Structures are given as structure tokens and as C-alpha cells.
């Protein structure tokens with residue numbers, strides 16, 4: 001058994017984006033317009049702004065139309081809901097992403113519920129979450145779908161494998177568990193109340209860590225030969241004064257000698273999230289127009 005492979009999410013994501021770009025060109029020929037993605041950013045969080053900018057750039061590189069809507073922190077809930085209604089009705093817009101988290105005075109659930117499920121490229125709407133849960137065709141959250149693509153690429157058939165997902169958020173942990181169940185894994189979902197997380201993780205052939213705690217998962221927790229997907233994006237102080245660096249939820253340097261394969265941070269799951277967002281936008285555009293989406297996406 002080979003040990004210690006680093007899964008190149010950046011490379012895989014570039015391949016997926018190239019495939020999406022081909023589908024986008026075919027869509028544009030058939031529909032007479034490009035697929036469009038609208039991104040709504042509320043407030044001035046600099047990290048979110050960087051992320052939104054890089055999404056916009058990659059959207060255009062894939063041949064799609066990018067619409068960005070920046071609104072101040074002070075925006076009222078009604079005004080935000082009005083904007084979403086406009087985007088729901090705008091035929092040039094196939095996908096709507098509202099960057100989370102939203103300011104505390106805005107009801108996140110109400111905003112997500114206002115998005116047309118057919119344009120919900122984040123897959124956060126209850127209609128899409130429900131379809132995923134019962135195994136119907138749905139728009140699936142980008143990060144877990146990206147994780148699943150990397151796992152299938154590395155392992156092939158996942159059926160019968162023990163999977164442990166750490167984290168139970170609606171945007172990562174829960175949909176990840178649903179997808180792994182769909183692949184016939186035996187799925188355990190761990191969270192902050194889980195007792196003896198180390199021994200729960202030690203059962204797993206597949207570990208997906210989506211916690212938001214820097215390097216919380218230790219190397220010795222990992223069963224030898226397991227495949228580890230590190231979703232965490234944590235900014236920590238770097239050695240050089242005043243600088244920061246990104247680390248995941250897994251202590252990668254320790255884990256590497258235990259794993260079959262592991263995703264790095266950065267360059268693992270993060271780039272996949274954006275590539276799947278573009279994929280979902282193309283899929284939504286095709287569905288709205290009654291055009292077959294390209295195979296294998």
C-alpha cells in the first residue's frame with residue numbers, strides 16, 4: 001500500500017473548470033446567451049471580498065456572465081429580499097449565491113428560502129437539501145460535492161467503506177454525510193458533543209474534517225491507509241511577525257505518514273468549491289433551458 005499521497009485539488013479543479021468551459025460554449029450555442037452567475041456580498045469582510053473576486057474571475061474565464069452585487073452591512077432584510085426577487089426574475093441569471101455569513105440582523109434562513117431553488121447553485125435551499133436527503137436529483141452544496149469528486153477519483157467505488165464526517169453544518173457536514181450514504185458508505189457524523197473523537201476517527205477509511213479548528217485532528221487518530229479530506233480553512237499567525245498563513249483542521253505533517261492520501265490546505269478542497277460552483281451554474285442553466293447537461297460533470 002502506498003502512503004502519504006497529497007491530493008492535488010487545485011489540478012483537479014482546473015480540469016473540472018476546463019470541462020465546464022466546454023459545456024458553457026455548447027450551452028451558449030444552443031441558448032443564444034451565456035450562463036450567468038449572480039453573487040451577492042453584504043458587508044466589508046476583506047476575506048469574503050477576496051473570495052468573491054476570485055469567483056468572479058473564474059466565472060468569466062469559464063465563459064460565463066458574472067454579476068456582482070455589493071451591499072452595505074446596514075442593508076435591511078426587506079431590501080435584500082427584494083434584490084433576490086429581482087435576480088429570481090432575471091432570465092440572464094441562472095445561479096444565485098449569497099455569500100455567508102450574513103450580518104446578525106438578517107435572518108439567513110429567510111434569505112436562503114427566498115432564492116428560486118432552480119437557481120440555488122449553493123444547494124442550501126430546503127427544497128434542494130430535501131431532494132438530496134431522499135435521493136432525488138438536486139443542486140448539491142459545492143464543497144461536499146467537490147470532496148466527493150476527489151474521493152471517487154482517489155478510491156473509485158466507495159461502497160462499504162467506513163466514513164467519519166467531523167462537523168454537522170448545513171453547508172458542509174450534513175450534505176457530505178448524505179452524499180457518502182448515497183455512495184453506500186457506513187457514515188458516522190461527529191460534532192462538538194462527540195465522546196472520544198480520536199477513537200471514532202480511528203475507525204474510518206474516509207475522514208472528512210469540517211470543523212474550523214486549526215490542526216485539531218492529530219496524525220495518530222488516523223487509521224493507517226485512510227483517505228483524509230481536510231475542509232478547514234483557518235488563518236493562523238505565521239512565523240514572520242504580522243503575517244498569517246492558512247492551515248486546515250488536520251495536523252497534516254503528522255497525518256501524512258498514516259494516510260493513503262490527504263488533501264492539502266491551501267490547494268485542496270478550496271479550489272474544488274469554486275469549480276463545483278461553476279459546474280452547478282452550468283447544470284442549473286441547462287435545466288432551466290431544457291438542454292441536456294454535458295455527461296460526466
Ligand SMILES: NC(=O)C1=CN([C@@H]2O[C@H](COP(=O)(O)OP(=O)(O)OC[C@H]3O[C@@H](n4cnc5c(N)ncnc54)[C@H](OP(=O)(O)O)[C@@H]3O)[C@@H](O)[C@H]2O)C=CC1
Nearest residue numbers: 143167168169172191192210211212231232233269270273
Ligand atoms: N474549503 C472550502 O471550500 C470551505 C471551507 N470551509 C471551512 O470548513 C470549516 C467548517 O465550516 P462550517 O461547516 O461552515 O463550520 P460550522 O462552524 O458551521 O460547523 C462546525 C462544526 O464543527 C463541530 N465542532 C466544533 N468543535 C468541535 C470539536 N472540538 N470536536 C468535534 N466537532 C467540533 C461543530 O459541532 P456542533 O454542531 O456541535 O457545534 C459544527 O458541527 C471551517 O474552517 C470553514 O472555514 C467552509 C466552507 C467551504
Ligand SMILES: Nc1nc(=O)c2c([nH]1)NC[C@@H]1CN(c3ccc(C(=O)N[C@@H](CCC(=O)O)C(=O)O)cc3)C=[N+]21
Nearest residue numbers: 097098099100101122233266267268269270271273274
Ligand atoms: N454562500 C456561500 N457559499 C460558499 O461556498 C461559501 C460561503 N458562502 N462563505 C464562505 C465559504 C468559504 N468558501 C471558500 C471557497 C474557496 C476557498 C479557496 O479557494 N481557498 C483556497 C485558498 C485561498 C486563499 O489563499 O485565501 C485554497 O484552499 O486553496 C476558500 C473558502 C466558500 N464559502
